[in-house]
Amino acid sequence: MDDHDKGLVAAGAALVWRRQRVLWWVYVVNLALGLLGTAGARTQLEHLLKHSLAGESLSKGFDLGMFFELVNVPDANLMRSMRSSLLFVLLFPLFMLFVTGGILSVYREDRRFTAGDFFAASGAFFWRFVRLALFSLIPFGILGAAYSGVRRLADYIGDRAVPAETWFYVMLAGCAVVVLLVLFVRLWFDIAQVRAVVQNEPRMWPNLWKSLGITWRQARTLFRVYLCISGVAWVTLAVGLFIWAKLPPTVTPLTFLLLQFLVFMQLATRLWQRASAVTWYKRHAAVVPADAVDFTTPAPVEFVDAYSVPPESAVPASPPEAAPPEGPTAGESPRPGETSA
Amino acid sequence: MRFTLKSRSVCTLFLLAAAFAHAQSPFAPKVTGPLSQRVVAYQIDAKYDPAQHAVDATETLTYHNLTGQPLDHFPFHLYLNGFQPDATWVAEAHRDGNFRTSNFDGAWDPKHSGSNTVTSLEVLGMGDVTKQIKFIAPDDGNLKDKTVIDVALPHPVPPGQNVVFKIKFRAVFPEVVARTGYKRTFLLAGQWFPKVGVWWNGAWNCHQFHAMTEFFADFGTYDVKITLPKNYIIGATGVQMSDTDNGNGTKTVAFHAEDVHDFAWTADPNYKVVESTFNGSVGAVEIRLLTYESNKSSWQRYIDVMQGSMKRFDDWYGPYPYAQITVVDPPHGAMEAGGMEYPTFITGDTTWWAPKGQKLFPEGVTEHEFGHQYWYAMVATNEFENAWLDEGINSYTEVKVCDSLYGKNTSLINWMGGQMGDRSLQRIEYVGVAETDSLAEPSFRDMSMGAYGGVTYGKTATMLLTLEAVVGEQELQKALHAYFMKYRFTHPTQEDFLRTVNEVAGQDLGWYWQQAVYGTQVLDYKVRRAESVRVDWANKDAPEEKKGETLYQTDVLVQRLGDFVFPVTAQIKFDNGETIREKWDGRDRWKRFVYLKKAQIESVEIDPDHQITMDRDYLNNSVATEAQRGAILKISTHWAFLTQFFAQMLSWLT
Numbered sequence: 001m002d003d004h005d006k007g008l009v010a011a012g013a014a015l016v017w018r019r020q021r022v023l024w025w026v027y028v029v030n031l032a033l034g035l036l037g038t039a040g041a042r043t044q045l046e047h048l049l050k051h052s053l054a055g056e057s058l059s060k061g062f063d064l065g066m067f068f069e070l071v072n073v074p075d076a077n078l079m080r081s082m083r084s085s086l087l088f089v090l091l092f093p094l095f096m097l098f099v100t101g102g103i104l105s106v107y108r109e110d111r112r113f114t115a116g117d118f119f120a121a122s123g124a125f126f127w128r129f130v131r132l133a134l135f136s137l138i139p140f141g142i143l144g145a146a147y148s149g150v151r152r153l154a155d156y157i158g159d160r161a162v163p164a165e166t167w168f169y170v171m172l173a174g175c176a177v178v179v180l181l182v183l184f185v186r187l188w189f190d191i192a193q194v195r196a197v198v199q200n201e202p203r204m205w206p207n208l209w210k211s212l213g214i215t216w217r218q219a220r221t222l223f224r225v226y227l228c229i230s231g232v233a234w235v236t237l238a239v240g241l242f243i244w245a246k247l248p249p250t251v252t253p254l255t256f257l258l259l260q261f262l263v264f265m266q267l268a269t270r271l272w273q274r275a276s277a278v279t280w281y282k283r284h285a286a287v288v289p290a291d292a293v294d295f296t297t298p299a300p301v302e303f304v305d306a307y308s309v310p311p312e313s314a315v316p317a318s319p320p321e322a323a324p325p326e327g328p329t330a331g332e333s334p335r336p337g338e339t340s341a
Numbered sequence: 342m343r344f345t346l347k348s349r350s351v352c353t354l355f356l357l358a359a360a361f362a363h364a365q366s367p368f369a370p371k372v373t374g375p376l377s378q379r380v381v382a383y384q385i386d387a388k389y390d391p392a393q394h395a396v397d398a399t400e401t402l403t404y405h406n407l408t409g410q411p412l413d414h415f416p417f418h419l420y421l422n423g424f425q426p427d428a429t430w431v432a433e434a435h436r437d438g439n440f441r442t443s444n445f446d447g448a449w450d451p452k453h454s455g456s457n458t459v460t461s462l463e464v465l466g467m468g469d470v471t472k473q474i475k476f477i478a479p480d481d482g483n484l485k486d487k488t489v490i491d492v493a494l495p496h497p498v499p500p501g502q503n504v505v506f507k508i509k510f511r512a513v514f515p516e517v518v519a520r521t522g523y524k525r526t527f528l529l530a531g532q533w534f535p536k537v538g539v540w541w542n543g544a545w546n547c548h549q550f551h552a553m554t555e556f557f558a559d560f561g562t563y564d565v566k567i568t569l570p571k572n573y574i575i576g577a578t579g580v581q582m583s584d585t586d587n588g589n590g591t592k593t594v595a596f597h598a599e600d601v602h603d604f605a606w607t608a609d610p611n612y613k614v615v616e617s618t619f620n621g622s623v624g625a626v627e628i629r630l631l632t633y634e635s636n637k638s639s640w641q642r643y644i645d646v647m648q649g650s651m652k653r654f655d656d657w658y659g660p661y662p663y664a665q666i667t668v669v670d671p672p673h674g675a676m677e678a679g680g681m682e683y684p685t686f687i688t689g690d691t692t693w694w695a696p697k698g699q700k701l702f703p704e705g706v707t708e709h710e711f712g713h714q715y716w717y718a719m720v721a722t723n724e725f726e727n728a729w730l731d732e733g734i735n736s737y738t739e740v741k742v743c744d745s746l747y748g749k750n751t752s753l754i755n756w757m758g759g760q761m762g763d764r765s766l767q768r769i770e771y772v773g774v775a776e777t778d779s780l781a782e783p784s785f786r787d788m789s790m791g792a793y794g795g796v797t798y799g800k801t802a803t804m805l806l807t808l809e810a811v812v813g814e815q816e817l818q819k820a821l822h823a824y825f826m827k828y829r830f831t832h833p834t835q836e837d838f839l840r841t842v843n844e845v846a847g848q849d850l851g852w853y854w855q856q857a858v859y860g861t862q863v864l865d866y867k868v869r870r871a872e873s874v875r876v877d878w879a880n881k882d883a884p885e886e887k888k889g890e891t892l893y894q895t896d897v898l899v900q901r902l903g904d905f906v907f908p909v910t911a912q913i914k915f916d917n918g919e920t921i922r923e924k925w926d927g928r929d930r931w932k933r934f935v936y937l938k939k940a941q942i943e944s945v946e947i948d949p950d951h952q953i954t955m956d957r958d959y960l961n962n963s964v965a966t967e968a969q970r971g972a973i974l975k976i977s978t979h980w981a982f983l984t985q986f987f988a989q990m991l992s993w994l995t
Contacts, residue, residue, distance in 0.1 A: 034985035041980050045973045053946055053963035059971025062758055063750065065765020067976075069772065069959060085984045092988035097995040133995050140994065162525065162611050164635035164673035164693040186993065245757045252975045259982035266989050 008225050012276025016268065019106050023271050026103075027264050029095055034263075037088030041081035048076055061249045097133060101125025103271065104197040107278040121197075128196050131204040132189055139185045143178055150174030180227075187226050188215040190274060194281045218280075225276050233269035237262055367580045367599050367685075370624030372662040376600040377830035380405050381561030385534055389569040389608065393513070394523045400508040400534055404498070408540040411497035415506075416477065416547035417459075417490050418558075420532035423550035424455035424515045427485035429478070433552035434519075437790035442519045442677050455515035455522065459490065459535060465505035467495045480549045480785065488550040490535075508535050517675045519552075524675035526573075527609040531683060532556070536603070541723065541832065548725040551785035553793040555717075555724035555731070558602040560830055565604055568593045574614065576631045576667040577606035578686045600662075600830060601684035602721055607631060607669050617644045619651045623660040626651065632670035639691040639703050643668060646704040649746045650711045657818050658715055658738070659825045666714065668707065680706045682713030698756025700747050705763065708746075709739045719829040727835050728784035728793075733801020734838075738821070740764045740802055764806060768954050770799025775957050780804070780858045781835060803954040804857045807864075807907075810952035811853065812846040820845035856905050857955070864905035866947045867961040869931065870898035871913075873941035889917065895942045897934040901927050903957065912949035915940035922949070942966055 016023060048070065049055040057063035058070075071078050102122035106113050113121070154174060158167025192204070192211035201207045215222060240262040247255055368374060382405075387398035406412055423430030426449045434445040445453070463469045473493045478486045498504040512533045515522045521531040538547025539559050546557065563579060571592040579598025586592050598604060615630040628647050632640060647668060651661060669688040671678040679690030687710035691703035712735040716722070722730035743752035743763040754761040774795035778787045787793040809817050824833075824841040839854050856862045873893040877883040884891075899911055906927050913921045917940035925932045936942075946963040948956060956962060 030985050030989060031981075033988060034981040037984035037988075038977050038981040042973065042977045045976055048960050049972050050968050050970070051965050052960050052969065053944060053965055054960045055969050055972030057750075059969075059975055061750070061760050062975070063765070064754060064759045064761040065769060066959070068765075068769050072769075072772065073958070073960060085980070089984055089988045089991060092985075093992040093995045096992035100995070129995070136994065159674055160525065162633070162635075162672070164633065167673070168694070247758070249758060249975075250971070252971070252978055255975070256978045259978065260985075263982065263985045263989060266986070270989070270993065 008221070008276055008280055009228055011279045012225070012229070012272050015107055015110060015275040015279060016272050018110065019112075019275075021112065022103050022106055023264075023268055026096070026099070026271070027267055030092055030263060030267060031260070033088040033092050033095075037085035040084045041078060044076050044078055044081055045070075048073065059250065059252075097129055098122050098126050100129055100193060100274075101197060104194060104274065104278060107275050108198050108282065125193075125197060128202070128204050129193060132192055132196070132208070135204065135208055136185070136189050139188075140182070143182050143185065146181070147175070147178045150178060183226055183230060184215070184219070184223060187219075187222055187277070188212055190277045191215050191222070191281070194274075194277045195285075198278065198281050198285060218284075222277070222280060225280070226273055229269050229273045229276065232272075233266055236265045236269070240265075367597055367664055369621070369626055369660070369662055369664055372623050372660075374599045376662060377560035378407065379561045379600070380407060380559035381537060383534070383561065383563045383565070383604065385563070385565045385604070387534075387565065387567050389528070389530075389567060391526065391528070391570060391573075394516075394528065395514065396512040396530065396533060398510055398512070398534065400506070400510060402506040402508065402535075402537060404504050404506070404537060406498045406500055406502050406504065409500050411499050412494075412504075412540070413497035414491055414493045414545075415504075416538040416545050417492065417535045418532070418538065418547060418550070419457035419459070419488055419490060419535055420550050420556075421455040421457040421512055421514070421521070422487040424453060424518055425485075425487065426454075427483075428488060428550070429481055429483045429486040430488070430550045430552050432483070433790075437552070452516045453518050454513075455518070456511075456513045457533070457535060458511045458513075459508055460511060461507075461509045462492060463507040464492075464494055465507065470494065478549055479547070480551070483549070486549050489538075489547055506537075510535055517671075517678045519677055520681040522675075522678065524672055524678070526611060527607070527672045527675055527678075529605070529607045529669065529671065529675070529678040529681075529688065531605040531681065532603075534604070539723075539832070546723065546725070548785070551725070553787055553790060554785045555728060556603065557721075557723045557725050557832075560600055560602050560721070563598040563601060563604040564595070565606070566593050566595045567606060567608075569608055570610070572610045573608040574610065574612040574631065575606060575608040576612075576629060576669060576686070578604045578667075578684050579663075580665050598685065601718065603683050605683035605686050607686075607688075609672070611672070615640050615644065617648065619648055619661075619666075621651060621655040621660060623662055626661055626663065627665040628668065629665060630668045630670060633672055635673070635693040636670055636691050638693065639670065639695055642691070642695075642697075643670065643689060643703050643707055646707045646746070647711060650708045650742050653742045653745055654712070654715060654738075657741075658822050659829070661714060662719075663714075666711070670703070680710060682710045682717050684718040685714070687711060687713065696756055699754050700743065700751075701753055704747070705739070705743060705753060708742050709735060712738050712742070715825055715829075720825060721830065721832050722834070723832065725785060726783045727781070728797045729780040729801040730833075730835055730838060732797045733780065734805070734821070736767055736798045736802035737805040740767060740806065741818075764802070764954060767799045767802035767806070770795045771803045771955070772799075772957055774800070775955075776861045776863050779861050807857070807953050807955040808842075808850075808853065810948075810950075811850070811908075812842070812848070816846050817842070852906070856907075860905075862905035863903035863957055864907055864953065864955040865901070865903035865957045865961075866907075866909055866927070866953075867900045867902050867958070868897070868911075868945045868947060868964040869900045870896060871942050871945040871964040871966065872896050873966075876937065889939055892937060892939055893941050895936040895938060897923075897936075897942070897945050898931060899925060899934075899945070899947060900931040901929070902961075905955070907953065907955075909947050909953065910949065912944075912946045914943040914945075916943050 054066065057066045070076065099122045101124055102118040105121035106118065150171065154167050154170040157170050188211055191214055192208050195201050195207055195211050240258060244255065244258055382403040384401040385398055387396045389396050422428060425431065431445055434442060438446055459474060461469065462471045462474060470492055474490050476487045477489050477491045478484060479489065514528065517524045521529055536558055538545045539557055548554065565577065567575065568591050569575065571586060571590060575594050577596045578601055579596045582595040582597045584592060584594050611633060612631045613634055615632060617628040619626045619628055628644065630640065630643050655661060663685045665685060667686045670691060671688055676690060679688050681688045689703045689707035689710060695702050713731065716735045717731045724731050740763045750762045751760045752763040753766055774792045777792040778796045780796060780801060784793055784797055787796060805817065820842040823845050824838055827841065828837055839858065843850050873895040876892045876894050897911065897913055908924065908926045911923045911925065913923065915938060919940060923934050944963060944965040948962060
């Protein structure tokens with residue numbers, strides 16, 4: 001990480017903090033969907049347990065035997081409730097796909113949006129992000145196949161090895177590689193989304209390839225940022241689950257708060273990654289002025305070498321005097337009609 | 342307790358010494374044989390070829406005709422032929438899915454094929470009868486099933502006389518399938534030699550190999566020599582008598598066992614040996630664990646559960662009379678070799694990462710397999726026809742021992758905030774198949790593989806746990822003790838067991854046996870109503886309701902939903918702290934209890950001591966007038982969390 005990118009993680013966190021309204025709204029929607037997804041099961045549970053003493057073994061501990069019986073009661077339909085929960089599980093990614101444009105616009109401009117502005121921005125980028133999401137199926141699919149290959153390799157090696165741990169360690173190593181690759185792909189598509197918003201890029205296929213070039217050349221910086229924030233998410237989750245396992249069985253309100261904190265932190269770290277990506281991009285790119293962005297008919301805007309002439313408003317710290325050898329726009333030049341610094 | 346680990350060479354020396362020490366007797370110090378009516382004497386000289394996963398052997402079987410009549414033909418089991426594409430075992434496993442294996446759900450894989458081939462069969466004094474061998478299928482008429490042969494003799498064997506068979510055979514093992522086979526260098530050799538059927542109730546009892554049965558054989562003696570590469574560590578039924586280096590890279594290890602009805606062995610150059618001694622009522626018994634370096638974290642757990650189980654069986658049911666018990670911890674990938682019992686030889690199971698808070702592996706499975714030493718190995722009932730007498734009673738004693746060792750509600754799992762007792766596992770198995778098959782039905786005729794498992798294991802265990810509510814826990818323990826001591830080494834029937842319980846309990850439990858053993862009735866009681874109403878409810882001028890002063894009529898209505906009639910207790914609690922217990926014989930379809938009290942009802946609960954584990958639906962056993970939200974909130978909290986968590990994880994892809 002060169003001097004120019006120092007404090008990127010902190011700057012991303014600060015941006016999330018300043019614009020925490022976005023995070024809270026995302027969390028509220030997640031919580032609402034979670035509660036709606038639980039409603040069916042809760043109704044069934046009320047029917048079965050509200051006036052039965054059978055639930056005592058679940059509230060004063062957690063008797064897995066009783067829980068299995070509960071799940072298997074023929075007229076309980078808890079399995080059907082599970083299917084309705086799945087519906088709400090699927091709704092949230094759609095919601096996030098829709099509002100990502102708005103979220104990135106808020107981070108881009110670092111100001112409070114009205115609801116109208118926010119949803120206008122969300123709507124403006126929605127179909128571009130749908131296209132990106134569809135494109136992402138290709139690399140994620142390839143990585144899915146890679147995971148399956150890792151599994152087959154682990155089975156093959158593990159089956160022939162005497163130490164029982166061999167399978168686990170081969171899987172661990174293989175999965176670690178796959179996870180890092182997944183993280184890289186996520187970073188790549190995040191940059192593409194950031195680029196679509198910050199540069200108001202309308203063409204997603206070329207955008208994708210340019211974003212790949214940027215991500216590849218700046219992988220050392222960006223990937224480290226993403227890995228660092230992911231680490232925070234993973235550690236928080238692990239510590240939270242450890243505490244959860246130690247909580248007394250009867251403190252349901254405290255359990256609720258802890259579990260909600262974990263969900264909140266997962267969402268917060270995800271937005272932290274996005275905020276860091278926007279911050280990085282703003283430091284390195286000529287940003288199209290917000291009022292110049294026509295959401296309905298966006299003008300194609302090309303990424304430029306921001307090291308030479310960074311826009312003052314977008315660069316809080318002084319840029320380095322010399323441009324780095326692997327600038328994000330190496331080899332690119334503005335096309336006629338494109339905005340440049 | 343001795344607890345030593347040795348390198349292979351040191352171990353071999355130790356085994357030689359141990360073999361010498363045990364050479365005198367296969368029994369514990371205070372036991373002398375014979376313990377059984379010895380019908381058979383097997384002498385087997387086997388050579389193991391690890392490259393082919395095959396054994397070539399010569400078997401000399403001396404059969405003592407104690408049937409009281411001349412015998413002119415003899416059936417033999419060739420169990421390994423069950424692992425052939427056209428065999429009944431494979432057909433059943435493919436049809437239903439075998440709860441012991443999943444290897445036959447899809448296309449046939451030749452690596453799972455096994456075979457027993459008799460290359461010659463000679464009867465001493467009668468000549469070669471190889472050509473008299475014919476395959477028979479007494480259970481289903483499947484002519485392609487080759488798991489039973491019948492040999493007609495030129496002359497009948499008179500009653501009281503011996504007949505000697507000399508059999509040359511080849512056994513080819515499958516990659517581990519349901520209790521037998523190889524994995525890498527590991528071999529578990531179970532059901533590997535031609536084994537004669539049992540003359541029982543006036544006829545030969547020699548069923549085909551079914552996916553839903555286990556085994557049945559006569560007691561006798563076994564002298565088995567196994568030649569194999571000398572770097573292999575070997576364990577087997579009985580005790581090791583000698584270990585001879587043949588000078589050609591192989592060794593021959595001899596084993597001797599008495600008063601057993603089967604012989605299994607295992608070998609692997611990668612085994613580690615862990616030893617301990619159990620000091621029981623008949624003296625010291627060696628516990629020999631064959632395990633792997635990877636499972637080091639489970640070694641002490643194996644030893645602890647063996648010590649605990651042996652102590653409880655010794656105290657509660659009777660002595661373990663043999664000098665040694667061998668416990669095999671199969672390697673990874675050979676799970677289907679785990680959880681199996683042979684005389685003085687059991688296989689457990691574990692993983693290198695097994696958390697201590699879960700006791701299913703290795704504790705639960707090891708306890709279960711040790712319990713078989715009593716019900717399968719010594720009592721030795723006919724598992725083809727009454728599997729519940731072994732697997733079921735053993736599941737019950739597993740619950741009792743595991744409860745005693747690890748706590749009633751935590752004997753299987755006490756980990757990550759969740760608990761589960763072994764009795765819950767038995768109940769879960771039973772509840773799904775409560776009305777499919779009776780225990781008395783021959784197990785290979787059960788509706789499905791799931792029904793076989795649920796009925797044989799789970800239903801028997803819950804049936805006996807429920808019986809405690811009638812005769813008392815201590816009385817049932819005494820009954821099992823009496824049954825074991827009276828019928829060990831005798832092949833009793835289910836009627837012998839039921840009669841023994843009746844005698845010890847001092848009551849005729851026929852009403853219970855008819856429903857729980859011979860019938861398929863479902864036991865289900867329900868609290869239909871629990872309500873308190875002011876007696877002066879019709880009086881408009883009645884005084885204001887006041888706790889402790891207002892008189893209420895309380896109605897409690899309990900109902901029998903299933904056809905299984907069983908006496909129950911209902912516990913009624915009032916808001917003044919008063920608790921009443923009512924008994925109901927359960928014969929009518931419902932029963933009403935009425936109370937006039939200056940208190941309102943708080944709750945009613947059928948079976949408040951939670952003894953009637955056969956009650957199919959626990960959720961309808963109680964009614965509380967106040968809402969019980971604790972469990973609802975807890976489950977909802979976690980349900981919401983999981984919904985939210987998976988939702989945000991999925992959104993990561995967008």
